[in-house]
Amino acid sequence: MPNTLTKINLDKWWKFLLLLFLFFYGAILTKDILIPIVFSFFIAILLNPLVTKMEKWGFHQVLAILLALLLVVLILSSGVYYTSFQAKNLINDMPDLLNKFNSFILKLDGWISSLTGLDSLEQIGLLKDNTDKIISSGTVLFKSAVSTTSSLLSFITLVPIYIFFILLSRKNFKSFLVQLEKKNDTNYFTIAKEVTEMAQNYISGLLLVIAIIAILNITGLLILGIKYAVFLGILSALLTIIPYIGIVLGSILPILVALLTKDSLLYAAGVIAIFGLVQFLEGNFITPKIIGSKVNVNPLSAIIALIIGGAVWGIAGMILAIPILGIIQIILSSNQDLKPFASLISNTQ
Numbered sequence: 001m002p003n004t005l006t007k008i009n010l011d012k013w014w015k016f017l018l019l020l021f022l023f024f025y026g027a028i029l030t031k032d033i034l035i036p037i038v039f040s041f042f043i044a045i046l047l048n049p050l051v052t053k054m055e056k057w058g059f060h061q062v063l064a065i066l067l068a069l070l071l072v073v074l075i076l077s078s079g080v081y082y083t084s085f086q087a088k089n090l091i092n093d094m095p096d097l098l099n100k101f102n103s104f105i106l107k108l109d110g111w112i113s114s115l116t117g118l119d120s121l122e123q124i125g126l127l128k129d130n131t132d133k134i135i136s137s138g139t140v141l142f143k144s145a146v147s148t149t150s151s152l153l154s155f156i157t158l159v160p161i162y163i164f165f166i167l168l169s170r171k172n173f174k175s176f177l178v179q180l181e182k183k184n185d186t187n188y189f190t191i192a193k194e195v196t197e198m199a200q201n202y203i204s205g206l207l208l209v210i211a212i213i214a215i216l217n218i219t220g221l222l223i224l225g226i227k228y229a230v231f232l233g234i235l236s237a238l239l240t241i242i243p244y245i246g247i248v249l250g251s252i253l254p255i256l257v258a259l260l261t262k263d264s265l266l267y268a269a270g271v272i273a274i275f276g277l278v279q280f281l282e283g284n285f286i287t288p289k290i291i292g293s294k295v296n297v298n299p300l301s302a303i304i305a306l307i308i309g310g311a312v313w314g315i316a317g318m319i320l321a322i323p324i325l326g327i328i329q330i331i332l333s334s335n336q337d338l339k340p341f342a343s344l345i346s347n348t349q
Contacts, residue, residue, distance in 0.1 A: 038324075042203060046203045048200075065168060083234050202326065213240055221233055226261070227257060236275070237250070254275070295329075297325050309324075
């Protein structure tokens with residue numbers, strides 16, 4: 001009898017692992033299709049209360065959805081328009097920044113020579129030996145950039161269309177849940193409500209966190225007199241949508257700009273200090289207070305989800321990892337047999 005039970009358990013685990021492998025393999029193959037759809041669902045969930053309220057005011061369903069989408073487009077467009085001036089200045093100043101970068105490299109030459117024992121000619125020789133690799137890498141990066149640009153244009157085009165039809169099909173989703181409940185004992189409406197509330201709270205909280213961090217970044221950079229402070233502050237804040245590591249990635253460009261546009265290394269150190277302070281405030285006060293337990297997942301599960309999300313869907317996967325993990329936690333909690341797995345993910349003590 002024990003051997004039979006062992007075989008049954010092994011059979012279940014084997015099937016589970018096979019399904020898990022097929023799921024991730026399929027997610028990788030279809031990422032260009034799935035990523036815009038998943039983003040659209042989250043944005044549609046965020047816009048749903050606004051659309052519902054406008055419908056109660058007497059707006060036709062289609063008009064209410066179009067107005068909600070127009071509001072999003074206006075907000076995003078105004079943000080892009082406002083920051084594009086400094087981005088344009090940064091692009092125009094790029095040749096001068098490159099010259100300053102070369103000067104910076106020359107200043108480091110003496111320090112590198114004293115540290116490594118290599119003179120300038122030997123360093124140039126090493127650089128020349130790797131030129132082909134650098135050119136090859138540049139070609140790959142250029143092709144990747146072109147591919148990313150085309151994917152981004154496709155993403156921007158498809159997402160509003162998906163959002164429109166998702167919001168338009170709300171009654172279909174409700175009917176679908178009703179029919180599921182008739183066939184099963186599970187209360188799918190309760191699960192859907194919990195998922196919706198979690199997604200709305202997480203996204204709205206995240207947007208507020210980004211706004212606060214952008215203000216802190218811009219204020220700090222302006223105090224130091226760093227060029228392109230508004231653009232760099234907003235760009236760095238936007239990267240915080242990648243949990244844990246986004247704010248670190250966002251500090252790299254401002255540090256480089258400080259190194260290239262200022263005569264003293266103290267300014268770069270000041271940028272590091274500001275972003276370190278912002279990161280401390282974000283991790284210990286801002287995010288916990290605003291987002292708090294909106295997504296009931298513990299740090300270990302979140303980090304693992306980020307790694308898996310990045311491996312499967314890249315940056316988009318890292319952005320979506322936490323809310324998707326939150327949805328998984330809610331679904332697992334709703335099933336009595338799967339609650340032990342939900343407790344592994346949850347942040348409850």
